[in-house]
Amino acid sequence: MDIKNNILKNNLQHEFMKGTFGLEREALRVHEDGRIALTDHPHILGNRSYHETISTDFSEAQPELITPVCHSVDDMYKQMQALEKVMMLSLPQDEYLWTYSMPAILPEDESLIPIVRVEDQSQITYREGLAERYGKRKQMISGMHFNFGFKKELIEGLSSTDPFKDYGVQTISNMIHMKLARNFIRYRWLLTYLFGGVPTAHSSFYDKESDSVDYHVRSMRSSPLGYHNALPRQVSYASIEDYVDDILTMVADGTLSQEREFYGSARPRGTESIAGLAEKGVQYIELRSLDNNPYSMTGLSRDQLHFTHLYCLLMVWMDEDDASTEALELGTHMNEQSGLERPQEESEYKEEGLYLLKLMQDMVDELNLDSYYKDLVTRALDEMEDPAQTLAYRVSKSIEEAGSLVDFGMDIAQNFKQEYLKTPYILDGYEKMEMSTQMLMFDALQKGINLEVLDESDQFVRLEHNGREEYVQKGNKTAKDNYVSQLMMANKTVTKIVLDEHDFIVPKDESFTSLEDAKAFYPVIAEKSIVVKPKTTNYGIGITVFAEPASQEDYIEALTIAFSEDDSILIEEYIAGTEYRFFVVDGKTRAVLLREPAHVVGDGKHSIQELVSQKNDDPLRGEGHRSPLEKIQIGPSELLTLKEQKLTVEDVPAENQTVYLRTTSNISTGGDSIDFTEQMDASYKNIAGQISDALGAKVSGIDLIIPDYKHVSQADEPGYYCLEANFNPAMHMHMYVADGEGQRVTLDILNLLFPELKLLEE
Amino acid sequence: MDIKNNILKNNLQHEFMKGTFGLEREALRVHEDGRIALTDHPHILGNRSYHETISTDFSEAQPELITPVCHSVDDMYKQMQALEKVMMLSLPQDEYLWTYSMPAILPEDESLIPIVRVEDQSQITYREGLAERYGKRKQMISGMHFNFGFKKELIEGLSSTDPFKDYGVQTISNMIHMKLARNFIRYRWLLTYLFGGVPTAHSSFYDKESDSVDYHVRSMRSSPLGYHNALPRQVSYASIEDYVDDILTMVADGTLSQEREFYGSARPRGTESIAGLAEKGVQYIELRSLDNNPYSMTGLSRDQLHFTHLYCLLMVWMDEDDASTEALELGTHMNEQSGLERPQEESEYKEEGLYLLKLMQDMVDELNLDSYYKDLVTRALDEMEDPAQTLAYRVSKSIEEAGSLVDFGMDIAQNFKQEYLKTPYILDGYEKMEMSTQMLMFDALQKGINLEVLDESDQFVRLEHNGREEYVQKGNKTAKDNYVSQLMMANKTVTKIVLDEHDFIVPKDESFTSLEDAKAFYPVIAEKSIVVKPKTTNYGIGITVFAEPASQEDYIEALTIAFSEDDSILIEEYIAGTEYRFFVVDGKTRAVLLREPAHVVGDGKHSIQELVSQKNDDPLRGEGHRSPLEKIQIGPSELLTLKEQKLTVEDVPAENQTVYLRTTSNISTGGDSIDFTEQMDASYKNIAGQISDALGAKVSGIDLIIPDYKHVSQADEPGYYCLEANFNPAMHMHMYVADGEGQRVTLDILNLLFPELKLLEE
CATH class of the missing domain: 3.30.1490.20 (ATP-grasp fold, A domain)
Structure with missing residues (x-):
C-alpha cells in the first residue's frame, strides 16, 4: 500500500493535507490553594444534557472542553482558545483551572472526590464502576485527545489508481485510517518524548507513599504509573474488522464494562456504536496519549497541534507498517519507557526518533510545505539531540524552581485567569472578528448552543440547537428579521414616512x-x-x-x-436635547445608552494630561476599535477643543469639574458609553419598542432625543423625537460601558433565536 | 382674513406651496371608427370592487383614472402618466381611448349606451336615475377633476398669529379651503378661457339637430350645452356649515338623489359623507370645471397642472373674497359665457383676466418662485392678449383641418396608442426607476393593488390591498424574504457550504x-x-x-x-456547459432564461453591419439600460471578436450562419435573452426550487450549468452544477426576451405578496 507514491503521482498533496480535526481537553477546577473544587460545575455554563463543547469528564470538578469537527488545525486551535476563554470566565471568583495532567490536591478521603452531578443516572453509574475498578484518583488525570481523519477528496483521488482501484472508497478509507492508528501506537513514544510534560504528581494522588517515585520523569501519565486499561491481551489493529471483533468480545466477556472503557492510545471512530464501524467506515482516529502542556492555554500549543498533524501524516506516508500485535505491544512498551525516562536524559530510542524526524523532513519537502512546517521538524530534531529543550525538562525545572508542584501549577492557573479577565470582551481565537459577534459567540459557547464560523471575515456564523439551525451575520442579522425592514431603516425618508403615519414624533x-x-x-x-x-x-x-x-x-x-x-x-x-440609543429586541427595549464626548473629571490635583492618562488605564479602553472603549487621544482636535475653552493639557481642573476634549460623542473618539437602562422612564422604552414594531424589525437600535428622561411621555407632551432607527445595531457598547452596568444584549439575540432554551429570566 | 401678509410675515412661503394633490380623468373607450365600445371594461384590469385607480364612471365604456393622494403636482402628474399607460396597454387591440371631453360617436339609440356592469347593484341604480334625469348622452361627457388641499404645516403656521390665533386649526383650515372654493367659482372662467378645449360636439351627442350650435366655442362642456345640475338655487359657500346645510337640505327635499349628484365646480371634501365635513374638517377642494386637453396623454399637461395649482394659491392669496351667492352666480354666468365664446374672440372679461394674472405674477414674485412659474404666468398673459394662442383655438383649428371631430379625435387616439405600444416595458412617469420595478408597478396598477412610491431613487414602493401593506424595494426585496437568507446568497462560501450539505452539486x-x-x-x-x-x-x-x-x-x-x-x-x-438562470418564487421555478452573446444570423444577402442594424431596429433594444435589450454596438471589442473569426463587418454571412460579435453573454453588451421556461426539463426546475428553499429564500435567481437540458436529472447523473444563487434577481430580462415568450414574473411577486387576489391561474 504505497500511499506516498500514489499521492505524489496523482498530485494529491493538497488533498493529503486536508482533514477533519477535533481536540478534547480535560482540566480540573481548583481553589487558590490547589485543592480541587467540590462545588458544582458552573451553572452559567448551561445544561450539560445538551452542551456539546463544555462538559465534564469523570468528576464534577473536571471540565472537558471539546471542539466541534474542524477543517483545519488552525480552526481547531481557535475553537479551543475560545472554549478555554469561556470556561475561564465562567469560573466563580475563587476557582481556577489546573492545567497540568496529574491532579492538583485531592481530598485525603478518596470518596470525597465528586463524580459528575448530572441528570442522566447511567452516566453516574458508569463512573461509579470506573471508580471501583481503577480508583477515583486515577480518574482525575487529565489529558488531551487529538482527533484526525482524512477527507474524502484524498480517498477518492486514490481510488482511481493502483493498488486501490480494486477497493471501494469505504475500504480504502478504513485501510488508511487503520494504518495511521497502528503506526501511531507503534511510534507514539516520540510524541511522549517531545511533548511529555508531567514529571511528577502531587502526594495526594497516591494511595500510599510507596507508590510514588521520588524523581522527575518525562510523563508520569504515559508511564505505568498513569491510567491504563489492564487488558489481558492486545486489541488487534490489523483491520477495522479485527479491531471491532476484539472490542466486542471483551465487552461480551466482561473484560470491559462498555466499549468506551477501552482506552487505547488510538481509537478508530466514526459511529456512535463500535459495531457499525467496519460497515459505515472509519471517519477519524482519536489519539489519546498526549499530555496537557501546562504552559498552553489550549492544552496543546498551536505548534504542537501542527506537529501532531504532521506526525499523523507521517504515520500514513511512511512505508513501515507492521500490523502484528507484537509491534503494537512494542510501541506501548517504548511509550511507557519513554514516559519513565528522566527529563534530562537522552532518549533510549533516539536513533529511531531521528529516523522518524528525518522521514518527516523528507515528507515536508515532498509535500512542498512552507517554512513553518520545516521549522517544526527542525525544532523536534534539536529536541531529540538535546533533552534540555524538551517540554518535560522545562516543566521539571519550573516545578523545582517553584518549590512545589502546587506552587508551579497555581502560579500558572492564576496568571491564566488574570490574563483572561483583562479582556472579557474578547473571544480568544476570534479576536479579528467584530466585537459584537465575538460576544454573541461567547454566549453561544457558554450556553451550549453549537457554533460554527462559516466565514470569519464576513462575520457569518451558524448556531444550532437540537437540530435547528440559525444563521447570524454581524451579530444580529438573522432570519427573524425580514428583508425589507432593514431597507426601510436604511432609508431615512421611508423610515420617517412610516413613523409619521404611526404618529411617532419625528423631526x-x-x-x-x-x-x-x-x-x-x-x-x-x-x-x-x-x-x-x-x-x-x-x-x-x-x-x-x-x-x-x-x-x-x-x-x-x-x-x-x-x-x-x-x-x-x-x-x-435640529432638535435640542440628549440623544439616547435604545436597543430593541422583539418590541422590547433591552438596553438604553447615553454617549458622552471624550472628557475627564477634575480632582483638583491632576492636570488634564494626567487625568486622560488615568482614564486610559481602564482595560476597556484600547485602540483601533478592538475594545469597547477607545483611549482618549490628545491630538489636534482635542487641543482645539481645549483651546476654545481657554484650557491647555497642563491645566488642573477643579474637583468634579468636567472638561470635554471633544464635541462629538462618538465612542470611536474616546467618548464614554453610559448605561441608562434602569434610569430611563419606561414610557420611552415602550415607545422605542413600538417604533421597532412599526418598522417590522425584530432587532433594532432606536435613537431618541429626550430632553428629560424622567418626564413620562404623554400624548400631548411626547417628550421625545425619533431621530433614526438603525438595523444591525452595535451590541458591544451596551455590554461594556464606561459607567453603569453593562447589558448583555447578545443573550437577547440568542433568546430570540432559541426561545426554547429560556436563556433569560423574565 | 389677510392670508397673504400673514404668510409673508411668518415666513410660511414654503408651507404655502405644499399641498395634497389628486387628479381624476375620464375618457371613453372607442373603436377605430370612433364609435364608443360596447364591450366590457377590460378584464385584465382586475376587479372594480376594489380597484381604486382605474375604474369606470357612468358608462362601461368610460374608464376613470384616479390618482391617489399625492404630495406634489409632479407626483400627481407622474401617477396619471402611469395610469394612462396602464389603461392604454390594457385595451383590446381594436379599442382606443377618446381623449376629447365631448363624446365620440354614440349609438343612435341612446338606450344602447352601456351603464357600468359592476356587481354592486346600487351603483347601477344610481346611474339609471341619472340617465333618466339628465339623459345618457350628457353622462358621456368626460372631464378632469383637480383635487387640492393645503397641508397642516401652513395651517399650524398661521394658527399662532393674528387674526387666526383665536380659532382652532380645524376652523382655520375650513376657512381657507372655503375661500379657495368661493373664489374658484367666482373666477373659474379664466381657466375656461385658457384651458377650454371643447369647441364642438359630434352630432350623435344631440337629441335633435336643433340642439347643436354650428360654430366652434371655447368649451362646450362649460357652456350651458354641457352637463350641469339644474338646481333651484345656488348652494352657499359662505362657510362649510352653510354648504353642508344646503346640500343636505337638497337631498332631503329630493332636489338631489344623493350628495354626490351635486356637481358644483368646487366641492369641499374630506369625509366620506358630507354630514361630518364641518366637524372633521375640509381636507381639500375638488375642482371640477376643467376640460380634457385632447393633446395631453394625462388629460391636463404638466404645465396646466402647475398653473392650476398657482390658480388655487391665488384664490387664497388675493384680498378679494365675496361670500355672497350673487358673487357665485356671477362666477357661474361668466364661466358659461366664457365657454360659449368663439375660440378666436378676445374674452369679454379680458380686463379681469389681466388683473388676475398680474396678481398672480406678483404672488409668484413674493413667493420667490423660480422661472418655471414665472413663465407659466407670462404665457397665460400672452394668451389673454391673443386668443389664437389658447388651447380652444388650437383644437378648433385642428378639427377643421382634420375635416371632422371624429377624424381629429381618432388621429390623436391612434397616435397615443401606437406611441405607448412601442415601449410596453416602460411605466411612463417612472422611466427613471429600474425596469423591474417599473414592471412590478405596472402590474400593481393594472390589478388594482394600491401603489405608493416612497422613494423613487431608492426604488422603494409600498403596495396596499384591503388594509394590508407590503413594502417592496428594487422590485422583489420584500418582507417575505428573511434578512439572513440574502446575506447567505451574497456570500459564496456560505452558499456553497449550505448547498453542499443539502447534497446539491456545486463546483x-x-x-x-x-x-x-x-x-x-x-x-x-x-x-x-x-x-x-x-x-x-x-x-x-x-x-x-x-x-x-x-x-x-x-x-x-x-x-x-x-x-x-x-x-x-x-x-x-470550471464547469463546461450552458448556464441558465432560473427565476424562483416560493420554491417554484417561474422562468428559465438562456443568455447568448451578441450575434447575428446570416441570410446570405446582408452584411454583418446590415444584420446588426436590422437587429437593432427591435424596439426592445435601446441604450443605457433603459430597455430590456441593448443595441449591439460595433466597437473595438466587437471588431476584435470578428477579427479572431477572420471576419469584417462587410462580410456577408451565409444563410443561417450565426456570427458572434461578443464572447460574453451579458445582455448589457447586446446579448440575447432566450426564454427556456417551457423547454427546460422539469427536474432542473424542481432542483432550482429546492436550492432556493435550502437557502431559505422566497425570491431568488439560481444559476445552473446544464450540459443537456433534456436529460432528466438523476441521483447518479445529476446533470447540473449550481454556480450561484442570487438575491434580488433581475426580472425584466425574463419578461421581454429576444426569443421565446416572456414570463411576467412581476405578477409572481405580487401573487407572493397578495395571494388572496389569486392573480395567477394555477
Whole structure:
C-alpha cells in the first residue's frame, strides 16, 4: 500500500493535507490553594444534557472542553482558545483551572472526590464502576485527545489508481485510517518524548507513599504509573474488522464494562456504536496519549497541534507498517519507557526518533510545505539531540524552581485567569472578528448552543440547537428579521414616512436629489437650526449639525458633504436635547445608552494630561476599535477643543469639574458609553419598542432625543423625537460601558433565536 | 382674513406651496371608427370592487383614472402618466381611448349606451336615475377633476398669529379651503378661457339637430350645452356649515338623489359623507370645471397642472373674497359665457383676466418662485392678449383641418396608442426607476393593488390591498424574504457550504484571504480549468474564467482583479456547459432564461453591419439600460471578436450562419435573452426550487450549468452544477426576451405578496 507514491503521482498533496480535526481537553477546577473544587460545575455554563463543547469528564470538578469537527488545525486551535476563554470566565471568583495532567490536591478521603452531578443516572453509574475498578484518583488525570481523519477528496483521488482501484472508497478509507492508528501506537513514544510534560504528581494522588517515585520523569501519565486499561491481551489493529471483533468480545466477556472503557492510545471512530464501524467506515482516529502542556492555554500549543498533524501524516506516508500485535505491544512498551525516562536524559530510542524526524523532513519537502512546517521538524530534531529543550525538562525545572508542584501549577492557573479577565470582551481565537459577534459567540459557547464560523471575515456564523439551525451575520442579522425592514431603516425618508403615519414624533425634513434645489432651499432654513444628512447611511458619516442657523456658505458646504455620500439628502429640523440609543429586541427595549464626548473629571490635583492618562488605564479602553472603549487621544482636535475653552493639557481642573476634549460623542473618539437602562422612564422604552414594531424589525437600535428622561411621555407632551432607527445595531457598547452596568444584549439575540432554551429570566 | 401678509410675515412661503394633490380623468373607450365600445371594461384590469385607480364612471365604456393622494403636482402628474399607460396597454387591440371631453360617436339609440356592469347593484341604480334625469348622452361627457388641499404645516403656521390665533386649526383650515372654493367659482372662467378645449360636439351627442350650435366655442362642456345640475338655487359657500346645510337640505327635499349628484365646480371634501365635513374638517377642494386637453396623454399637461395649482394659491392669496351667492352666480354666468365664446374672440372679461394674472405674477414674485412659474404666468398673459394662442383655438383649428371631430379625435387616439405600444416595458412617469420595478408597478396598477412610491431613487414602493401593506424595494426585496437568507446568497462560501450539505452539486473551491496564499496555490490548479472570483459580489464583476489551464502570470493577474473587489476570493473548478438562470418564487421555478452573446444570423444577402442594424431596429433594444435589450454596438471589442473569426463587418454571412460579435453573454453588451421556461426539463426546475428553499429564500435567481437540458436529472447523473444563487434577481430580462415568450414574473411577486387576489391561474 504505497500511499506516498500514489499521492505524489496523482498530485494529491493538497488533498493529503486536508482533514477533519477535533481536540478534547480535560482540566480540573481548583481553589487558590490547589485543592480541587467540590462545588458544582458552573451553572452559567448551561445544561450539560445538551452542551456539546463544555462538559465534564469523570468528576464534577473536571471540565472537558471539546471542539466541534474542524477543517483545519488552525480552526481547531481557535475553537479551543475560545472554549478555554469561556470556561475561564465562567469560573466563580475563587476557582481556577489546573492545567497540568496529574491532579492538583485531592481530598485525603478518596470518596470525597465528586463524580459528575448530572441528570442522566447511567452516566453516574458508569463512573461509579470506573471508580471501583481503577480508583477515583486515577480518574482525575487529565489529558488531551487529538482527533484526525482524512477527507474524502484524498480517498477518492486514490481510488482511481493502483493498488486501490480494486477497493471501494469505504475500504480504502478504513485501510488508511487503520494504518495511521497502528503506526501511531507503534511510534507514539516520540510524541511522549517531545511533548511529555508531567514529571511528577502531587502526594495526594497516591494511595500510599510507596507508590510514588521520588524523581522527575518525562510523563508520569504515559508511564505505568498513569491510567491504563489492564487488558489481558492486545486489541488487534490489523483491520477495522479485527479491531471491532476484539472490542466486542471483551465487552461480551466482561473484560470491559462498555466499549468506551477501552482506552487505547488510538481509537478508530466514526459511529456512535463500535459495531457499525467496519460497515459505515472509519471517519477519524482519536489519539489519546498526549499530555496537557501546562504552559498552553489550549492544552496543546498551536505548534504542537501542527506537529501532531504532521506526525499523523507521517504515520500514513511512511512505508513501515507492521500490523502484528507484537509491534503494537512494542510501541506501548517504548511509550511507557519513554514516559519513565528522566527529563534530562537522552532518549533510549533516539536513533529511531531521528529516523522518524528525518522521514518527516523528507515528507515536508515532498509535500512542498512552507517554512513553518520545516521549522517544526527542525525544532523536534534539536529536541531529540538535546533533552534540555524538551517540554518535560522545562516543566521539571519550573516545578523545582517553584518549590512545589502546587506552587508551579497555581502560579500558572492564576496568571491564566488574570490574563483572561483583562479582556472579557474578547473571544480568544476570534479576536479579528467584530466585537459584537465575538460576544454573541461567547454566549453561544457558554450556553451550549453549537457554533460554527462559516466565514470569519464576513462575520457569518451558524448556531444550532437540537437540530435547528440559525444563521447570524454581524451579530444580529438573522432570519427573524425580514428583508425589507432593514431597507426601510436604511432609508431615512421611508423610515420617517412610516413613523409619521404611526404618529411617532419625528423631526420635519425635506429631501433633495439635486444640489441646486437644496441650495435654493436656503431662505427657508436661514433662521432655523437644522441637520444636513445623506439619506441612506447607517452611521454618522456625512452629517452636519447646525444647532445655530447656518451661514449660506456653511450650508452649501454641508450639502456638498452630504451629497458626496448619497444621491439624496435630507434637511432636517435640529432638535435640542440628549440623544439616547435604545436597543430593541422583539418590541422590547433591552438596553438604553447615553454617549458622552471624550472628557475627564477634575480632582483638583491632576492636570488634564494626567487625568486622560488615568482614564486610559481602564482595560476597556484600547485602540483601533478592538475594545469597547477607545483611549482618549490628545491630538489636534482635542487641543482645539481645549483651546476654545481657554484650557491647555497642563491645566488642573477643579474637583468634579468636567472638561470635554471633544464635541462629538462618538465612542470611536474616546467618548464614554453610559448605561441608562434602569434610569430611563419606561414610557420611552415602550415607545422605542413600538417604533421597532412599526418598522417590522425584530432587532433594532432606536435613537431618541429626550430632553428629560424622567418626564413620562404623554400624548400631548411626547417628550421625545425619533431621530433614526438603525438595523444591525452595535451590541458591544451596551455590554461594556464606561459607567453603569453593562447589558448583555447578545443573550437577547440568542433568546430570540432559541426561545426554547429560556436563556433569560423574565 | 389677510392670508397673504400673514404668510409673508411668518415666513410660511414654503408651507404655502405644499399641498395634497389628486387628479381624476375620464375618457371613453372607442373603436377605430370612433364609435364608443360596447364591450366590457377590460378584464385584465382586475376587479372594480376594489380597484381604486382605474375604474369606470357612468358608462362601461368610460374608464376613470384616479390618482391617489399625492404630495406634489409632479407626483400627481407622474401617477396619471402611469395610469394612462396602464389603461392604454390594457385595451383590446381594436379599442382606443377618446381623449376629447365631448363624446365620440354614440349609438343612435341612446338606450344602447352601456351603464357600468359592476356587481354592486346600487351603483347601477344610481346611474339609471341619472340617465333618466339628465339623459345618457350628457353622462358621456368626460372631464378632469383637480383635487387640492393645503397641508397642516401652513395651517399650524398661521394658527399662532393674528387674526387666526383665536380659532382652532380645524376652523382655520375650513376657512381657507372655503375661500379657495368661493373664489374658484367666482373666477373659474379664466381657466375656461385658457384651458377650454371643447369647441364642438359630434352630432350623435344631440337629441335633435336643433340642439347643436354650428360654430366652434371655447368649451362646450362649460357652456350651458354641457352637463350641469339644474338646481333651484345656488348652494352657499359662505362657510362649510352653510354648504353642508344646503346640500343636505337638497337631498332631503329630493332636489338631489344623493350628495354626490351635486356637481358644483368646487366641492369641499374630506369625509366620506358630507354630514361630518364641518366637524372633521375640509381636507381639500375638488375642482371640477376643467376640460380634457385632447393633446395631453394625462388629460391636463404638466404645465396646466402647475398653473392650476398657482390658480388655487391665488384664490387664497388675493384680498378679494365675496361670500355672497350673487358673487357665485356671477362666477357661474361668466364661466358659461366664457365657454360659449368663439375660440378666436378676445374674452369679454379680458380686463379681469389681466388683473388676475398680474396678481398672480406678483404672488409668484413674493413667493420667490423660480422661472418655471414665472413663465407659466407670462404665457397665460400672452394668451389673454391673443386668443389664437389658447388651447380652444388650437383644437378648433385642428378639427377643421382634420375635416371632422371624429377624424381629429381618432388621429390623436391612434397616435397615443401606437406611441405607448412601442415601449410596453416602460411605466411612463417612472422611466427613471429600474425596469423591474417599473414592471412590478405596472402590474400593481393594472390589478388594482394600491401603489405608493416612497422613494423613487431608492426604488422603494409600498403596495396596499384591503388594509394590508407590503413594502417592496428594487422590485422583489420584500418582507417575505428573511434578512439572513440574502446575506447567505451574497456570500459564496456560505452558499456553497449550505448547498453542499443539502447534497446539491456545486463546483469545488478553495477560499483565500491573502494574495500570497492564493499565489502559492498555483501548483494545485496548474493543470486545471478554474474560475477566480471575489467572494461577495452578486454580479459578474471581478470574475476570471480559465476554461484552459492558466499560466502563472495570468493566474496572478486574475487573483489581483478578484482581490480588488473583495478581501476574500474563491478559486473554483470550471464547469463546461450552458448556464441558465432560473427565476424562483416560493420554491417554484417561474422562468428559465438562456443568455447568448451578441450575434447575428446570416441570410446570405446582408452584411454583418446590415444584420446588426436590422437587429437593432427591435424596439426592445435601446441604450443605457433603459430597455430590456441593448443595441449591439460595433466597437473595438466587437471588431476584435470578428477579427479572431477572420471576419469584417462587410462580410456577408451565409444563410443561417450565426456570427458572434461578443464572447460574453451579458445582455448589457447586446446579448440575447432566450426564454427556456417551457423547454427546460422539469427536474432542473424542481432542483432550482429546492436550492432556493435550502437557502431559505422566497425570491431568488439560481444559476445552473446544464450540459443537456433534456436529460432528466438523476441521483447518479445529476446533470447540473449550481454556480450561484442570487438575491434580488433581475426580472425584466425574463419578461421581454429576444426569443421565446416572456414570463411576467412581476405578477409572481405580487401573487407572493397578495395571494388572496389569486392573480395567477394555477
